[in-house]
Amino acid sequence: QVQLQESGPGLVKPSQTLSLTCTVSGASVSSGDYYWGWIRQPPGKGLEWIGYLLGSGGTYYNPSLKSRVDISVDTSNNQVSLKLDSVTAADTAMYYCARNPHIAAFDYWGLGTLVTVAS
Amino acid sequence: QSALTQPPSASGSPGQAVTISCTGTSSDVGAHNYVSWYQQRPGKAPKLIISELTKRPSGVPDRFSGSKSGNTASLTVSGLQAEDEADYYCCSYAGGNSVIFGGGTKVTVL
Numbered sequence: 001q002v003q004l005q006e007s008g009p010g011l012v013k014p015s016q017t018l019s020l021t022c023t024v025s026g027a028s029v030s031s032g033d034y035y036w037g038w039i040r041q042p043p044g045k046g047l048e049w050i051g052y053l054l055g056s057g058g059t060y061y062n063p064s065l066k067s068r069v070d071i072s073v074d075t076s077n078n079q080v081s082l083k084l085d086s087v088t089a090a091d092t093a094m095y096y097c098a099r100n101p102h103i104a105a106f107d108y109w110g111l112g113t114l115v116t117v118a119s
Numbered sequence: 120q121s122a123l124t125q126p127p128s129a130s131g132s133p134g135q136a137v138t139i140s141c142t143g144t145s146s147d148v149g150a151h152n153y154v155s156w157y158q159q160r161p162g163k164a165p166k167l168i169i170s171e172l173t174k175r176p177s178g179v180p181d182r183f184s185g186s187k188s189g190n191t192a193s194l195t196v197s198g199l200q201a202e203d204e205a206d207y208y209c210c211s212y213a214g215g216n217s218v219i220f221g222g223g224t225k226v227t228v229l
Contacts, residue, residue: 037218039165046122046223047157047165047208060216096164104153104212105170112164 002026004097004110012091012117018084022097022110023077030075032056035100038071038082040093041112048093052100053080087117123148123209123221130227131199139224141192141209147219149190153212156185156194159223160205169194196226204228 008020022036029036037052051061053071061069070083080097094114098106124142131137141148141156148154152172157165167176169185172192182197192211196203209221 039220047210047220049210049218049220052218058216062217102153102171103216104210104218105155105167106157106165106210107167107170107176109164109166 002099002108004099004108006095006097006110006113008095008113008115010114010116012087012115013119014088014117015086018082018087018091018115018117020082020095020097020113020115022080022082024079024099027099027108028055028075029073029078029080030055033101035103036071036073036080037098037100037106038080039096039098039106040091041096042090042093050082050084050095089117091115092117121219123211123219125207125209125221125224127222128225128227130229131196132229133199133201135199136195136197137199137226138193138195139207139209139226141194141211141221143190143192143211143213143219145190147190147211147213148187148192150214151212152187154185154187154192155210156183157208157210158203158205159208165208199228201228 003025035052038050053059068085094112096112099108156169159165213219
């Protein structure tokens with residue numbers, strides 16, 4: 001059974017960097033068979049794709065966030081990480097990691113972690 | 120990259136069918152069949168219910184079906200049940216290795 005779990009600080013100050021980790025069990029993040037993605041959802045609003053990474057190489061980002069985002073993989077710990085620079089209150093959201101068996105299909109999701117940007 | 124357009128709400132009585140539209144452009148929804156749909160209940164993570172326009176993952180009832188006409192994809196829930204009350208989101212490949220979601224539709228079972 002594939003499971004994903006997000007972790008990281010729940011509160012980040014404006015202008016700082018948001019850093020989250022997604023720990024995966026039941027599948028290998030280094031496999032070339034899957035993409036591993038991040039999606040966010042501001043309170044009371046819809047879903048926004050942040051980006052994803054192909055386990056065997058290659059990262060792809062939402063053009064609107066591309067200048068601030070970095071997604072990377074830690075194969076030794078079977079984790080996928082998200083960094084978002086220069087955050088503002090608009091980055092306050094529930095952040096989800098998810099597996100893509102192929103493009104535009106996210107079949108396994110983590111429970112999500114709420115990140116609030118405030119001083 | 121604007122969000123795909125979904126109606127904010129839809130409703131139906133138990134046993135009826137409800138259809139949710141998802142309108143994009145010839146660069147995303149209209150360009151291929153990489154369209155997926157998600158059900159999200161309050162306080163929960165989204166759940167994949169349709170992938171590649173029409174495919175239902177294992178365990179998803181066959182009451183859920185997907186289709187497309189031109190630049191508009193649709194999700195139909197037949198035989199509406201109380202448990203189908205949730206938010207529904209469409210998602211499409213948008214070219215250039217990017218993905219775009221719809222704004223979401225809240226389905227109410229009357």
